[in-house]
Amino acid sequence: MNYLRKITDDLYWVGGNDRRIALFENVYPVPRGVSYNSYLLLDEKTVLFDTVDRSVSLRYRDNVATLLNGRPLDYLVVQHMEPDHCSAVSDMLREYPEMKVVCTAKAVAMINQFYDVENLADRVITVGEGDTLSTGRHQFTFVTAPMVHWPEVMVSFDSTDGILFSADAFGSFGAINGNLFADEVDYEKDWLDDSRRYYTNIVGKYGAQVQALLKKAAGLDIRMICPLHGLVWRKDLAWLLEKYNAWSTYTPEEKGVVIAVGSIYGNTETAADILAGMLAEKGVRNIRLYDVSATHSSYILADAFRFSHVVLASITYNSGIFSNMEHLLHELAAHNLQNRTLAFIQNGSWAATSAKQMQAILANLKNMTVLEQLPTLKSSVKEPQLAELQALADAIAAGM
Numbered sequence: 001m002n003y004l005r006k007i008t009d010d011l012y013w014v015g016g017n018d019r020r021i022a023l024f025e026n027v028y029p030v031p032r033g034v035s036y037n038s039y040l041l042l043d044e045k046t047v048l049f050d051t052v053d054r055s056v057s058l059r060y061r062d063n064v065a066t067l068l069n070g071r072p073l074d075y076l077v078v079q080h081m082e083p084d085h086c087s088a089v090s091d092m093l094r095e096y097p098e099m100k101v102v103c104t105a106k107a108v109a110m111i112n113q114f115y116d117v118e119n120l121a122d123r124v125i126t127v128g129e130g131d132t133l134s135t136g137r138h139q140f141t142f143v144t145a146p147m148v149h150w151p152e153v154m155v156s157f158d159s160t161d162g163i164l165f166s167a168d169a170f171g172s173f174g175a176i177n178g179n180l181f182a183d184e185v186d187y188e189k190d191w192l193d194d195s196r197r198y199y200t201n202i203v204g205k206y207g208a209q210v211q212a213l214l215k216k217a218a219g220l221d222i223r224m225i226c227p228l229h230g231l232v233w234r235k236d237l238a239w240l241l242e243k244y245n246a247w248s249t250y251t252p253e254e255k256g257v258v259i260a261v262g263s264i265y266g267n268t269e270t271a272a273d274i275l276a277g278m279l280a281e282k283g284v285r286n287i288r289l290y291d292v293s294a295t296h297s298s299y300i301l302a303d304a305f306r307f308s309h310v311v312l313a314s315i316t317y318n319s320g321i322f323s324n325m326e327h328l329l330h331e332l333a334a335h336n337l338q339n340r341t342l343a344f345i346q347n348g349s350w351a352a353t354s355a356k357q358m359q360a361i362l363a364n365l366k367n368m369t370v371l372e373q374l375p376t377l378k379s380s381v382k383e384p385q386l387a388e389l390q391a392l393a394d395a396i397a398a399g400m
């Protein structure tokens with residue numbers, strides 16, 4: 001027995017939630033779970049938008065069959081071929097022999113890469129930028145969105161009801177707990193952090209491509225957004241678009257300081273704590289201090305996208321950088337963080353060289369201001385380091 005949420009008179013959410021998953025993409029912690037969204041339109045033709053991850057595939061297929069109630073499924077629109085959305089494509093092709101797959105040419109190639117489908121060419125309608133599909137009352141236009149977040153991605157716009165089926169864009173980590181619409185929850189309090197962490201870690205590298213999609217979207221009369229993860233948007237779309245504009249242009253949302261520290265015995269962490277206290281006394285209010293061994297890099301990366309300043313404090317470890325800090329630095333570089341003020345703190349009982357090595361990893365990031373103050377510890381904080389930390393706190397506070 002299913003109870004499926006109605007979005008409009010003829011559009012339904014038919015996805016599933018995975019609350020047992022520990023790591024999304026086997027990388028990112030999702031303590032609130034994740035939803036795999038799919039949407040079924042019951043027009044003169046029946047249209048399914050994407051499938052789901054295999055973890056919820058049985059439930060999803062039951063959802064679709066329940067709603068179809070014996071009607072044939074005419075179209076499966078495949079917007080994205082990452083397996084968290086395409087795992088049931090071959091099952092649906094088998095279960096609905098009259099169904100046509102609507103997707104880009106690149107997606108056709110990927111269906112063949114992932115699955116063995118007989119006579120796939122006979123089952124596919126290949127579409128590209130601006131192509132349309134009429135399903136009766138609804139008229140769809142397909143808009144390509146390469147690298148948001150794979151090369152084959154497209155989004156679909158229903159010009160009849162103003163609904164954008166946005167693929168991974170505008171998604172979020174977090175399972176759907178009954179309330180399907182963003183306006184039914186306190187989004188800023190309960191969802192925004194996971195939405196930011198999802199965007200920055202999954203799509204954050206591709207800001208230019210997201211900007212290209214936002215420019216195309218600006219020409220559409222969008223009244224609702226149906227993403228492949230997280231909640232459906234039917235109000236406050238301008239607020240959401242503004243967040244996406246900031247994230248995809250690597251613009252800080254607000255002034256604030258993220259301090260990430262790699263410390264073994266706590267001396268480097270003490271320096272970070274002292275800096276945080278000095279910043280607070282200078283009136284800085286948004287301070288986040290993370291131990292890179294205790295907090296997954298995805299959370300620190302998301303806050304680096306949120307705030308204006310990033311301080312990286314690491315011991316020198318086997319003449320290199322503390323390994324968990326090195327991982328974070330590569331994540332910051334891989335996700336193209338830009339337009340930030342950076343500062344470094346280094347420690348070394350043999351020789352303190354970690355700052356130079358940290359700076360080298362971030363050297364190619366655009367429009368970064370590196371503060372010249374460089375507190376340097378030889379094992380622990382002494383009087384000279386207190387002065388150096390104060391100088392750094394003064395420099396950061398001056399930029400707030």
Ligand code: FEO
Pocket residue numbers: 080082084085149150168228229
């Ligand atoms: Fe949710 Fe790029 O897949």
